[in-house]
Amino acid sequence: MIGPEALDDLVAALKGRGFRVLGPTVRDGAIVYDDLESAGELPIGWTDRQEPGSYRLDRRDDEARFGYAVGPHSWKQFLFPARISFWQARRVDEGGFEVREPPPEGAPFAFIGVRSCELHGIAIQDRVFLEGRHVDRDYEARRRDAFLVAVNCFEPGGTCFCVSMGTGPKAEAGYDLALTEILDGEHRFLVQVGSERGAEVLRDLPRRDAETLDLQAAGAAVEGAAARMGRSLDTTDLRDLLARNLEHERWDEVASRCLTCGNCTMVCPTCFCTSIEDHTSLAGDEAERVRLWDSCYSVDHSYIHGGSVRPSGRSRYRQWLTHKFGTWHDQFGTSGCIGCGRCITWCPVGIDVTEELAAIRATEEVSDAND
């Protein structure tokens, strides 16, 4: 067990080991992930109210450090940044080039406050980038030494549905340390150790052994969260349900609302699509290849010789949803969704994946009859 002030020692211990420490902090009306100088920069006493298309900060009546759900950012910001330079080339003499590959900046990272769903999100991106035939070198370099301090949720958001996706709210694996914040009685944290490195860092913190009462309180906090999910989703047979309903009329209905703005894919911790751009200097003696986050909502994303394969908003929304919840299983052996609710909250018009999937399930027979 540690007290709230020991979180400062945690930040210091990680900094002392050369980590760039990142964690939740309040900025511009939201809880974002950014550099932490000390644990005093955590969103102390803050919470959030989330609904489809709406996010607001609110004060809590306690000093909780982690009394909120996930915000607009995810750890993907750091492990898989929005823009990286693959290489830069410079003409050295006629016909010759000198190529430079800049190393990833900022690593090694220590993330404080990784939620259970986010651990699953990182595991999914690990599968995508590290376990295929082609390892993503940049991701590998950023991910390799990352130190993860997980936090078990006790205050789920209005758009959370990790219980349905089997990804939370309790961190089960993939962390170095896991914290459970206990507000009942003395403000304290149960610390669980997930790795040798984690144990070693914990030794630097002022602490005491956990007692039965501590364990009970921690368990109750997480169970309380599981019982208060903002949303739920019936995942039975989801992959096949979607495959059977590619011409469902709901796709037209949702397309009338979808802005094809791509916000949902940008905030999704598992979405991984990128585009490559080559740039040259005016004189043509320097070139750079960059990788940028792209989205299946952009017309160019499905551009192949002569035109886009998905010109309509309907086909683009369907591509995203059926990949995330359906064909992801074929490709990577799991769902692509971790139930974090970001796409629901940060969609400017509040399109809710759980509602869309439920609507297709509810009216499947009707559409079958029409076929």
Next chain:
Amino acid sequence: MTPAKKPKLAVWKFSSCDGCQLSLLDCEDELLALAGEVEIAYFLEASRATVKGPYDLSLVEGSVTTADDVERIRRVRQMSRKLVTIGACATAGGIQALKNFADVGDFISIVYATPEYVSTLATSTPISAHVPVDFELHGCPIDKRQLLEVMTSFLHGRRPQISSTSVCTECKRRGTVCVMVAHGTPCLGPVTHAGCGALCPAYDRGCYGCFGPMETPNTPSLTRQLHVLGMGDRGVERVFRTFNVEAFEEARRDG
């Protein structure tokens, strides 16, 4: 390699405020490099010295609002191997296209002391309504990095890397907190063409739509959301009727 003759660049102005030409002058660090690569043959905003055409690349700022403009843009086209329009005026008619939705005679009589000196067409139209255009660069004003990208790509014979997705794409890449979702501030970002790097939301303001409609703008859906955020019908009319009024009106008709 034998030193090739430098390509000739011309910059033309039609009905406009000169802001986009200033974006070119604003490329301070790159202007020297540009002068090294091209012969700046015609650019009155920068120099009175001019070189006769034909030109390899013409940048055209401004919309067509007079009978003389109609003639002049045809001559410019004839003298130009490639013609690129820059800015909301040249690509969409600009803010002056507001007159397309009213009686121009009424405007003239209210605004000018001696209306009979004013000779103007009833409409403000984009350059592409009059002559074929090789590339349209959006923005009010254009973004100087995008302008450099367009000039560089034409110099090297490749396609410009200019994305036509939403401003939201850039907003999220930048890590900005969405002002619409988190603050309830109306924002045109979801229907607006990327290019500015999502400047306004980064300064806590909604997007004004300077770059015109994105590739597939769903204006009816955004309009419903603007109403949810408390904007009335008149407010919605006003936000869509600015620098790219014609382009957004077209998107709203088609939507």
